[in-house]
Amino acid sequence: MTAREVIVYADADAVAQATAARxxxxxxxxxxxRDRxxxxxxxxxxxxxxxxxxxSSPLASAIDWTDVHIWWGDERFVAAGDADRNEGQAQSALLASLPLPEENIHRMGAAGEFESAEDAARAYAREYADAGSPAFDVLMLGLGPDGHVASLFPGHPGYGDASAPVIAVHDSPKPPPTRVSLSLETINAALEVWVVAAxxxxxEVVARCVHGDTELPGxxxxxxxRTLWLIDAAAATRI
Structure with a gap:
C-alpha cells in the first residue's frame, strides 16, 4: 500500500477546482x-x-480527448436516464462538453439493458478486458459518511469480494440497493487513486481512513x- 498524501484546501469549491486542474x-x-x-x-x-x-477550465481545450478513455468506479443498477445514475450526472457536468468519441466512454450497464446486476457486471468486466485491463492512470473516488467508496460498504459482502474485477452489489445500505462496482482489487490496481471529500x-470518517482503519473501505x-486524499479544511479537523 502506498503512503497516503493528504492535501487540504480551504473549502469544497477549492477541492473541486484544484482536483479538476490536477x-x-x-x-x-x-x-x-503515451497515446492513451x-x-x-x-x-x-x-x-x-x-x-x-x-x-469550464481552459486546460480542457489543450487535451486531445480522442486519446482519453472514461470509466466509472460504480453505478446504480437502475434504468438508463434515471437521475440516480452516475453516468447521467457526469454527462451533464462534463462529458457532453468534450469532443470525446462515444466509444471512449465506458458506461456501466443499466436495468432494462441487462436482466441483472450480475449480467451488467460481467459485461463491464468483458469491456475492461477487451481494453487490455488497463491500470487506470487516475481513479477518483468520493467518500461516504460511513466510509464507503464506489459501492464497497463497510461490513458488506461486496467489500471483500475478489471473485471478479467488477461485481454486483445487492442490499446496499444506501439506496438504490442494487449496484455494480469495481472490486477493491481492481481499484487498487490503478496507478493513482484519489479520494475527494469535503x-x-x-x-471523523476521513480521520479513521487516513489513520488506516481498514474496517472502512476508504x-x-x-x-x-500514488494515493491522494484531496479534502477541505472542515473534513481535516480530526486528523
Whole structure:
C-alpha cells in the first residue's frame, strides 16, 4: 500500500477546482508520453463539482480527448436516464462538453439493458478486458459518511469480494440497493487513486481512513504508485 498524501484546501469549491486542474494536467502530461489515458470518474457532490470545474477550465481545450478513455468506479443498477445514475450526472457536468468519441466512454450497464446486476457486471468486466485491463492512470473516488467508496460498504459482502474485477452489489445500505462496482482489487490496481471529500460531517470518517482503519473501505484503497486524499479544511479537523 502506498503512503497516503493528504492535501487540504480551504473549502469544497477549492477541492473541486484544484482536483479538476490536477486531473487535466495529469491527462495532458501522460499523453505527452503515451497515446492513451484511462480515467475513472466518480459521482457525489464533490465529484460532480470536480467534473463541472474541469468542463469550464481552459486546460480542457489543450487535451486531445480522442486519446482519453472514461470509466466509472460504480453505478446504480437502475434504468438508463434515471437521475440516480452516475453516468447521467457526469454527462451533464462534463462529458457532453468534450469532443470525446462515444466509444471512449465506458458506461456501466443499466436495468432494462441487462436482466441483472450480475449480467451488467460481467459485461463491464468483458469491456475492461477487451481494453487490455488497463491500470487506470487516475481513479477518483468520493467518500461516504460511513466510509464507503464506489459501492464497497463497510461490513458488506461486496467489500471483500475478489471473485471478479467488477461485481454486483445487492442490499446496499444506501439506496438504490442494487449496484455494480469495481472490486477493491481492481481499484487498487490503478496507478493513482484519489479520494475527494469535503465538509465537517466527513471529518471523523476521513480521520479513521487516513489513520488506516481498514474496517472502512476508504482506508483500504491505494494506488499502485500514488494515493491522494484531496479534502477541505472542515473534513481535516480530526486528523
Amino acid at each position: 486531473v487535466l494536467l495529469k491527462i495532458g502530461d501522460t499523453l505527452a508520453h 489515458v484511462d480515467v475513472v470518474v466518480t459521482g457525489g457532490t464533490v465529484g460532480i463539482a470536480t467534473l463541472a470545474a474541469a468542463a 465538509g465537517a460531517a466527513k471529518a 482506508a483500504a484503497v491505494s494506488g499502485a504508485e
